[in-house]
Amino acid sequence: MELIDWTCDTCHGKTEGKGAISIAYDEIHRANDILKTLDATRLTVADAVAQPNLALWKVECDTCAGECIGAYWIDLRKLRDDADIVEWTRHLERKTWFAATNWDALVASAPRVKPLRVV
Numbered sequence: 258m259e260l261i262d263w264t265c266d267t268c269h270g271k272t273e274g275k276g277a278i279s280i281a282y283d284e285i286h287r288a289n290d291i292l293k294t295l296d297a298t299r300l301t302v303a304d305a306v307a308q309p310n311l312a313l314w315k316v317e318c319d320t321c322a323g324e325c326i327g328a329y330w331i332d333l334r335k336l337r338d339d340a341d342i343v344e345w346t347r348h349l350e351r352k353t354w355f356a357a358t359n360w361d362a363l364v365a366s367a368p369r370v371k372p373l374r375v376v
């Protein structure tokens with residue numbers, strides 16, 4: 258299976274599979290506000306994608322990520338391939354604010370690479 262080749266949003270280096278993907282609680286609050294502005298009883302992913310102002314997840318390498326204080330975060334070691342993404346998406350979909358974040362675009366655009374060796 259291909260691995261996801263995350264790039265750090267802060268230093269723009271490769272994460273080498275270590276680090277964190279996080280979303281600040283400020284962004285989560287903003288996401289909730291976005292959802293409130295939508296006149297829909299049930300928001301679809303397409304509705305959320307159409308929103309230009311989605312709450313943003315941040316990818317960071319181990320050095321840049323620090324302790325992710327004030328943020329909901331996922332260890333990148335647990336987000337290495339598409340099977341991990343499916344599992345985390347299922348988990349995150351239960352969050353009320355999830356649909357107003359850029360998760361779908363982020364994971365869809367993350368570059369995939371063939372592993373050099375079995376890890």
Ligand SMILES: [Zn+2]
Binds near residue numbers: 269270317321
């Ligand atoms: Zn970095």
